[in-house]
Amino acid sequence: MRRLFLILLMCISWLPAFAQEPGVTRTKLILSQREDPLARYAARISAEAFRRSGIETEFRTLPSERALQAADSGQTAGDQVRVAGLEKLYPNLVQVPVPMLNYHTVVFTAGMTFRIDGWESLKPYSLCILRGMKLAETATESMDRTIANDVAQSILMLKAGRCKVAVLGYNAWPEIDRMRAGPLLSLDPPINSVPLYLYVNKKHADLVPSLAQALQKMQVDGFTSGVLNEMEQEIQAARQRNAMPAR
Structure with a gap:
């Protein structure tokens, strides 16, 4: 009986070590x-x-x-x-x-082109900006803009002519493809690149x-x-x- 008790005690003492193993x-x-x-x-x-x-x-x-x-x-x-x-x-x-x-922020249009030179180059145009895209929200605060809830809504607004420019991530192309919303134009260079x-x-x-x-x-x-x-x-x-x- 004493031997069984010692074995149980040893097993209990090992448990914390097993609980702290890397990757658990x-x-x-x-x-x-x-x-x-x-x-x-x-x-x-x-x-x-x-x-x-x-x-x-x-x-x-x-x-x-x-x-x-x-x-x-x-x-x-x-x-x-x-x-x-x-x-x-x-x-x-x-x-x-x-x-x-x-992350590369890119200007999308339905065909219009203009020179990209920082956020101020967007000032003459009506914009679609994503809600929660904090950098774009701050940079375009004084501009003519409409806030979209998601990428799809922003693209639909651009296609419908409710804005001339959609400010999106470069990674928006798969969503454009899923929606069959092309052809669209993305202007180079990116308006902003940030980690x-x-x-x-x-x-x-x-x-x-x-x-x-x-x-x-x-x-x-x-x-x-x-x-x-x-x-x-x-x-x-x-x-x-x-x-x-x-x-």
Whole structure:
């Protein structure tokens, strides 16, 4: 009996060690995922960073602004592919300091061309801007603009003539393809290119160092570039099917 008791005691003492093994999933978190063609690929990068930190994830798809609000209020554990500095507007969010990817903001038109030279070059035109696309919202605040709820609505408004210019991500081409909304013209160069980041609600701020380390390692071992290469192939194929020849 004494021997059995000692064996049980040893087994119990080993449990904490097993619970702390690297890679063991300890919990599950729900992250915001905005309604955007970029989101499917970003979710794979985010999920892998959390997995390497021992956390399983699920994603809740929401309109862009609601996705941010859900993360800030704690309804979700965080949000992804967002510009730096959002903690000024959403004080409960904490930025993971390693970029997930670079985001190119592009001007789409139904055929009109003009010279792109920063945000001020958009001033003469009526614009469609995505709600929750914070950089574009701020840069065009004094301009003639209509706020669209998602990429599809912005494209439909452009096609219907409700705006002359749609300000979207370069990654909008797959959505244009899905909608069969081509041909459209995207003007070069991009009006803006910025790194985008993962954010977590401050309740999960303790995860930031491990998530940052995971994102760095994913850049080195090729995981992130593999996902982004897949995304680029999809974008280019959609663009070839839907792009209006440059004039």
